[in-house]
Amino acid sequence: MTTKFINATLLAATMLGSASLAQAADVTLTIESWRNDDLAIWRDTLIPAFEAKNPGIKVIFAPVAPTEYNALVNSKLDTGAAGDLITCRPFDLSLSLYDKGHLASINDIAGLANFSDSAKSAWSTDDAKTTFCMPMASVIHGFIYNKDAFKELGLSVPTTEAEFFAALDKIKADGNYIPMAMGTNDQWEAGTMGFNNIAPNYVKGEEGRLGLIDGSQKLTDANWVAVYEQLAKWKPYLGDGFEAQSYPDSQNLFTLGRAAIYPAGSWEISGFNKQADFKMGAFKAPVKNAGDQCYISDHTDIAMGMNAHTKHPVETKKFLDWMGGAEFASLYANASLGFFSLSNHKVSMSDGLAQEFVSWRGECKSTIRASYKILGRGKPSLDLDQWNAASNVIKGNQSPVDAAKWTQERLAKWYKPQM
Amino acid sequence: MTKAVPGKKIFRWHIAVFLLPAVVVYSLIMVLPLFGTLQLSLYSEVDSKQIFVGLGNFMTLFGDPLWSGQFWNALINNIWLFIVHMCVQNPIGILLAALLSSPVLRFRGFYRGAIFVPTLLSFVIVGFVWKLILSPLWGVAPSLMDMVGLKSLFLPWLGKEAYALTALSLVSVWQFIGIPMMLIYAALLSIPDEILEAGECDGLTGLSAFWKIKLPLILPSIGIISILTFVGNFNAFDLIYVTQGALAGPNFATDILGTFMFRTFFGFQLQLGDTHMGATVASVMFLIILVGVCIYLFGIQTRLRRYQF
Numbered sequence: 077m078t079t080k081f082i083n084a085t086l087l088a089a090t091m092l093g094s095a096s097l098a099q100a101a102d103v104t105l106t107i108e109s110w111r112n113d114d115l116a117i118w119r120d121t122l123i124p125a126f127e128a129k130n131p132g133i134k135v136i137f138a139p140v141a142p143t144e145y146n147a148l149v150n151s152k153l154d155t156g157a158a159g160d161l162i163t164c165r166p167f168d169l170s171l172s173l174y175d176k177g178h179l180a181s182i183n184d185i186a187g188l189a190n191f192s193d194s195a196k197s198a199w200s201t202d203d204a205k206t207t208f209c210m211p212m213a214s215v216i217h218g219f220i221y222n223k224d225a226f227k228e229l230g231l232s233v234p235t236t237e238a239e240f241f242a243a244l245d246k247i248k249a250d251g252n253y254i255p256m257a258m259g260t261n262d263q264w265e266a267g268t269m270g271f272n273n274i275a276p277n278y279v280k281g282e283e284g285r286l287g288l289i290d291g292s293q294k295l296t297d298a299n300w301v302a303v304y305e306q307l308a309k310w311k312p313y314l315g316d317g318f319e320a321q322s323y324p325d326s327q328n329l330f331t332l333g334r335a336a337i338y339p340a341g342s343w344e345i346s347g348f349n350k351q352a353d354f355k356m357g358a359f360k361a362p363v364k365n366a367g368d369q370c371y372i373s374d375h376t377d378i379a380m381g382m383n384a385h386t387k388h389p390v391e392t393k394k395f396l397d398w399m400g401g402a403e404f405a406s407l408y409a410n411a412s413l414g415f416f417s418l419s420n421h422k423v424s425m426s427d428g429l430a431q432e433f434v435s436w437r438g439e440c441k442s443t444i445r446a447s448y449k450i451l452g453r454g455k456p457s458l459d460l461d462q463w464n465a466a467s468n469v470i471k472g473n474q475s476p477v478d479a480a481k482w483t484q485e486r487l488a489k490w491y492k493p494q495m
Numbered sequence: 496m497t498k499a500v501p502g503k504k505i506f507r508w509h510i511a512v513f514l515l516p517a518v519v520v521y522s523l524i525m526v527l528p529l530f531g532t533l534q535l536s537l538y539s540e541v542d543s544k545q546i547f548v549g550l551g552n553f554m555t556l557f558g559d560p561l562w563s564g565q566f567w568n569a570l571i572n573n574i575w576l577f578i579v580h581m582c583v584q585n586p587i588g589i590l591l592a593a594l595l596s597s598p599v600l601r602f603r604g605f606y607r608g609a610i611f612v613p614t615l616l617s618f619v620i621v622g623f624v625w626k627l628i629l630s631p632l633w634g635v636a637p638s639l640m641d642m643v644g645l646k647s648l649f650l651p652w653l654g655k656e657a658y659a660l661t662a663l664s665l666v667s668v669w670q671f672i673g674i675p676m677m678l679i680y681a682a683l684l685s686i687p688d689e690i691l692e693a694g695e696c697d698g699l700t701g702l703s704a705f706w707k708i709k710l711p712l713i714l715p716s717i718g719i720i721s722i723l724t725f726v727g728n729f730n731a732f733d734l735i736y737v738t739q740g741a742l743a744g745p746n747f748a749t750d751i752l753g754t755f756m757f758r759t760f761f762g763f764q765l766q767l768g769d770t771h772m773g774a775t776v777a778s779v780m781f782l783i784i785l786v787g788v789c790i791y792l793f794g795i796q797t798r799l800r801r802y803q804f
């Protein structure tokens with residue numbers, strides 16, 4: 077009897093002991109993200125690379141749909157159910173999380189030294205003293221085109237506006253391809269791939285963006301209205317029923333080879349490489365006259381922060397520090413094509429299309445989307461207003477001047493320098 | 496002989512005991528959050544601190560053109576959604592029920608099942624399927640219309656401001672037509688044959704039997720259906736969100752109170768969520784439904800005549 081009892085206790089003790097050991101050995105970190113397209117990249121490339129160097133830390137990548145992410149992660153943080161690592165949207169969305177105490181300061185993480193101030197600006201407090209997310213990547217706007225279609229029609233890559241519309245006219249006249257794959261159903265295509273894509277050339281990039289912020293420029297100024305004027309000319313080149321065409325529809329139209337040009341952001345590259353079986357090239361937003369200084373939207377887009385209430389702060393910081401290093405920069409830039417590293421590490425990319433996008437950094441001046449920093453903060457957000465105005469202009473329901481006036485009036489309602 | 500003492504009632508404990516679980520559960524998950532929402536709407540957040548603003552949020556909602564414009568747009572759209580349901584879903588539901596209850600119809604069980612099935616489907620599936628059907632790019636609607644020579648009438652309905660809401664209302668009607676049909680069908684079956692036969696003796700058959708005997712007898716059911724439709728429509732959110740997203744495009748043409756509340760409460764893209772204004776919108780929705788239900792209960796239901804068989 078007694079031996080049996082002792083045996084049983086011993087057995088129980090070993091089992092309990094090993095259970096608690098296992099718990100101590102394996103810390104599991106969870107990453108909250110909206111990049112469900114990147115699931116395979118994290119699972120197969122990035123996380124194994126980190127886990128190999130840091131035994132005892134397990135990392136789970138748990139993405140949700142991009143449109144649901146902000147609402148979801150906000151309420152998860154409010155209720156304390158969020159993961160340890162929080163993927164950061166740029167500017168105010170993350171800033172408000174930091175202000176509420178949901179994101180921790182990461183100033184003390186060594187890896188942060190590898191980033192320039194401008195790379196950190198999207199995830200720093202207004203006084204630039206505290207950074208709360210480790211910058212990961214920026215995305216560049218431009219147009220992706222079907223090289224085979226261009227060859228077939230004898231088109232060359234357009235660099236000026238006149239050439240751009242001449243090319244569109246030629247594709248339309250030929251009739252085999254839809255000239256441009258874009259729809260207005262989701263509105264954000266019009267606002268982001270349309271307006272923010274071509275705006276930098278008209279408003280001289282940073283000059284226009286900062287002008288809006290300090291109040292020296294208005295959205296009703298001729299240079300800003302000109303952006304809508306170009307968008308208003310796009311309608312005849314979009315496919316039949318573009319009003320009900322959604323973002324995935326546009327992607328499919330292009331990758332199935334039914335459209336010749338796709339107003340894009342570089343984040344499309346990896347998906348398009350997988351889907352399309354024709355050669356693709358890219359050109360930047362065309363300038364007004366040949367030889368004009370070009371400007372591109374090189375938008376700080378994604379970063380990673382630390383949940384201030386994480387149960388494993390040490391391990392989380394370890395992970396963030398690794399993300400600031402050269403290994404992550406190179407792995408991420410090559411695995412997640414089109415998300416260009418913001419760090420100072422030298423990163424070489426093997427993909428031609430991604431190279432093409434990033435090469436524009438050399439010849440053009442970079443800016444970020446004008447409606448993001450500070451101006452996207454108020455009620456109503458200028459960014460959402462621009463989505464709506466841009467899609468109305470493309471559909472022809474609103475004139476460029478009216479659209480500009482509408483957005484200006486609504487911005488002036490809450491933004492002091494514009495009142 | 497024991498005498499019951501007059502005037503002294505025995506307190507029947509078992510009633511309280513039996514009611515308790517339901518009351519507790521209902522209070523915890525329905526009543527408490529409701530009051531929580533009403534309370535939230537009376538506060539506002541300034542510099543990360545909650546302050547009491549009384550009816551200030553409601554003044555903003557109705558007084559500030561930025562808010563009131565969106566609110567009235569959503570309310571009018573919601574009323575249109577309700578009108579379409581009342582004018583299309585319920586009459587067709589009654590018609591279907593009348594046809595199904597006809598004893599000469601064959602395969603009744605099959606029709607009943609087939610028409611009811613969409614009601615059991617999730618909004619997500621219904622929204623997605625109809626979005627695909629109506630898609631100008633891949634949908635079957637354009638090619639089907641082409642087969643009967645009506646291609647010229649096809650439009651990207653979900654993307655046109657003038658049609659999007661009506662199109663989505665009809666999708667919703669398609670999904671929920673089974674509910675009025677079933678309720679009316681049950682009411683029609685409960686009408687005793689004696690009454691109909693008595694009517695036949697007096698010369699009431701076919702359509703006139705329906706109008707003069709059956710319809711008056713199913714009026715209470717129609718009343719219930721109307722109020723269910725009313726509550727359902729003013730709480731609606733899912734279908735619009737699934738097909739058009741939180742922005743309820745094109746140009747807010749399909750924005751209803753539910754999507755307006757969601758966008759305000761949780762925020763969207765760069766627009767941060769505002770729990771207090773969101774709760775204000777939710778409170779107004781609650782009041783609208785409350786008033787509607789009260790009008791029905793006290794104004795209509797008490798006047799409906801009921802028949803005992």
